[in-house]
Amino acid sequence: xxIDTGDTAWLLGATALVMLMTPGVGFFYGGLVRKKxxxxxxxxxxxxxxIVSLQWVLFGYSLAFGPDVNGIIGGLDFIGLKGVGMxxxxxxxxxxxxxxxxxxxxxxxxxxxxLAIVTSVFAERVKLSAFxxxxxxxxxxxxxxxxxxxxxxxxxxxxxxxxxxxxxxxHISAGFSALAIALVIRKRIGFGKDVMEPGNIPxxxxxxxxxxxxxxxxxxxxxxxxxxxxxSAFVVTNTAAAAGALSWMAVSWIKGRPASLGFASxxxxxxxxxxxxxxxxxxxxxxxxxxxxxxxxxxxxxxRIRKGLDESCDCWSVHGVxxxxxxxxxxxxxxxxxxxxxxxxxxxxxxxxxAQAIAVSASIAYAFIVTFVLVKAIDMTIGMxxxxxxxxxxxxxxxxxxxxxx
Numbered sequence: 001x002x003i004d005t006g007d008t009a010w011l012l013g014a015t016a017l018v019m020l021m022t023p024g025v026g027f028f029y030g031g032l033v034r035k036k037x038x039x040x041x042x043x044x045x046x047x048x049x050x051i052v053s054l055q056w057v058l059f060g061y062s063l064a065f066g067p068d069v070n071g072i073i074g075g076l077d078f079i080g081l082k083g084v085g086m087x088x089x090x091x092x093x094x095x096x097x098x099x100x101x102x103x104x105x106x107x108x109x110x111x112x113x114x115l116a117i118v119t120s121v122f123a124e125r126v127k128l129s130a131f132x133x134x135x136x137x138x139x140x141x142x143x144x145x146x147x148x149x150x151x152x153x154x155x156x157x158x159x160x161x162x163x164x165x166x167x168x169x170x171h172i173s174a175g176f177s178a179l180a181i182a183l184v185i186r187k188r189i190g191f192g193k194d195v196m197e198p199g200n201i202p203x204x205x206x207x208x209x210x211x212x213x214x215x216x217x218x219x220x221x222x223x224x225x226x227x228x229x230x231x232s233a234f235v236v237t238n239t240a241a242a243a244g245a246l247s248w249m250a251v252s253w254i255k256g257r258p259a260s261l262g263f264a265s266x267x268x269x270x271x272x273x274x275x276x277x278x279x280x281x282x283x284x285x286x287x288x289x290x291x292x293x294x295x296x297x298x299x300x301x302x303x304r305i306r307k308g309l310d311e312s313c314d315c316w317s318v319h320g321v322x323x324x325x326x327x328x329x330x331x332x333x334x335x336x337x338x339x340x341x342x343x344x345x346x347x348x349x350x351x352x353x354x355a356q357a358i359a360v361s362a363s364i365a366y367a368f369i370v371t372f373v374l375v376k377a378i379d380m381t382i383g384m385x386x387x388x389x390x391x392x393x394x395x396x397x398x399x400x401x402x403x404x405x406x
Contacts, residue, residue, distance in 0.1 A: 003088055004097040010226035011098050011106055017217025018109040022049045024210030025116040028268075029123065029313045031204025032261070036394025037124045038199055038404040044122060044131060048115040051135045056108040057081050060139060064147035065091060065107065071155030074148045092153035096224050106221060107151075111143055113218075114170045120315030121178040125188050125391055128399050130384045134375065138177065142370050146173050146363060160352070161359035162334065162342060164233070165222040167276025167327040168363040175320020176364050177371035178311055184375045185384045187310040189391055196312065201261060208264035212241055215271045219278040232338055233278040236286035237271065240278075243290025244270020248298050262298070265318060269297035272322030277330040280342050285333030292329065293322050324360055331356035 026045030030038045052060070059079050066074030078084050081104065089100035096103060115135050122131055149156040150163045163169060188196070198204060219237040223230035248266025249258045273293035274286055281289065300317035309316075331353035334344035343349040378384055385391075390398035397403060 001095075001097050003099060004225070007097045007225040007227075008099060008102055010230065011102050011221060011224060014217035014221025015102075015106045015109055017214045018106070018113060018221065019049070019214075021113045021211055021214035021218065022046070022109070022116045024207050024214055025113060025119070026207070028204050028207025028211060028264075029120055031200040031202070031207060032198045032313050033123050034196060034394070035199035035404060036396055038203070038396065039400055039402050040128075040395035041119065041123060043400065044119040044128075045116040047128075047132065048119065048135055049112045051132065052112040052115055052139050053108060055136055055139055056104075056111055060111060060144050061104050061107065063140065063144040064111075065104075065152045066148075068148070068153045071153075071158060072148070073145055073154075074152050092151070092157055098224060103224070106224075107147070110166060110170060110218075111139060111147070114143055114166075114174050115139055117170070117174040117315055117319055118177055118181075120313035121181045121185075121311050123188075123312055124395060125385045126185065127382075127384065127386050128395075130378055130382055133382065134378055134384075137374055137378075138371065141374065142173055142177060142367050143169070146366065149362075150359070156359045156362065159358060160355045162280060162330050162352070162356065163276040163327065163359065164279035164330075165219045165275045167272070167323045167330070168359050171272045171275060171319040171323025172327065172360065172363045173367040175316045175318070175323055176368045178315035179309075179320060180368045180372040181375050182309050182311040182316070184372060184379060187308075188312075189388060191310045192308055198261065205260060205264055208267060212267055212271065215241070215275075219275060222279060229279055229339070232282075236278050236281060236283055237274055239283050239286040240270040240274035240290035240293070241267045242270070243287050244268075244273065244294040244297075247291045247294030249294075251295050251298050265301070265314065266294040266298070269293040269318050269322045272297075272319050273326035273329065276323070276326045277333060280330055280334040280338055280344075282335055282337055285329075285335065288333065289326060289329050293325050296325055297322050324364070327360045327363075328353070328356050 026042035030041040062078035063074050066077045084100045086099045089103050146169050148154040220230040220234040245263050245267035249263045252262040270290035273289050300321040332345045334342045345353045
């Protein structure tokens with residue numbers, strides 16, 4: 001099939017939707033931190049977009065989607081976007097109906113929002129210079145190889161692991177990298193003793209709304225075409241988000257009050273969990289995935305708090321645990337009614353669940369170990385965290401010389 005203008009137009013729109021998720025992450029996290037760090041959190045997301053945008057066109061896309069090298073990494077054939085133009089592109093043996101440049105740009109915004117998600121663990125204590133070094137190295141050493149394993153024809157794709165839009169590549173990699181970072185860098189001053197309330201809840205809710213909105217491009221865009229599969233992914237994405245929001249709210253209500261931030265976090269948990277499954281499950285699978293994610297991610301957050309882990313924007317409990325759940329449940333609820341060649345455990349295909357378990361285990365281990373070593377190295381050289389007095393006045397003033405409110 002030749003390049004399809006409708007498919008290309010849809011992917012242009014989907015790419016713009018996913019790009020909006022990056023500032024959405026910034027608003028969400030910015031509302032969750034104290035007022036003196038709001039500007040810094042939003043800025044980290046925007047800087048993540050700029051860093052990865054350059055890295056991706058220079059060599060990141062080639063590492064992720066270049067010709068396969070032993071199932072581990074892509075070759076450097078596309079370095080500097082050499083050979084990536086307005087012609088059709090073939091990825092992992094499948095010829096798409098969009099220009100190569102369009103597919104490159106779509107995958108670029110996935111990489112940018114993933115680094116933005118990781119900024120959760122940097123809240124209120126990490127130097128901007130350390131984040132920039134980390135962002136470039138992490139995207140190159142963690143994100144790009146994982147993207148190749150799953151989407152670029154690497155070894156996880158070869159064993160049949162399914163990840164429609166990023167449960168392993170985006171959410172497991174971000175969430176378990178955040179866990180590794182939280183175990184390396186020091187806690188915030190006064191963590192566990194002082195009250196550290198969210199500085200701007202309405203802004204956090206706006207960020208969550210932008211994420212919900214942008215996620216339609218994230219999941220439905222991954223059909224790489226304006227077709228029925230995109231429509232199905234669109235509907236199940238919204239369904240799982242609603243189920244996750246309501247289940248998180250319900251369980252938190254039983255424990256106390258139905259907080260607005262709990263509702264928003266549940267929606268994000270549902271969105272995360274449906275991401276790998278969105279091209280393979282129907283609405284009943286989506287409802288089940290969303291309900292399970294809302295409850296399990298809530299208790300993951302409770303566990304994180306009890307263990308005193310300073311990861312206050314909950315990248316691990318929402319993205320890491322939600323991505324793990326979604327990837328495994330893809331192997332349970334995948335149905336031939338959505339894509340004829342893909343079924344899960346409920347349809348009698350235990351092999352799919354096994355493949356999903358392998359993908360989850362490998363992604364967690366790789367992201368955690370490489371990130372742990374990387375952050376240790378940065379912390380031992382240039383240092384990851386700011387001085388105590390800088391943390392006290394807030395990173396908005398200490399790192400940027402600005403205030404969110406005057």
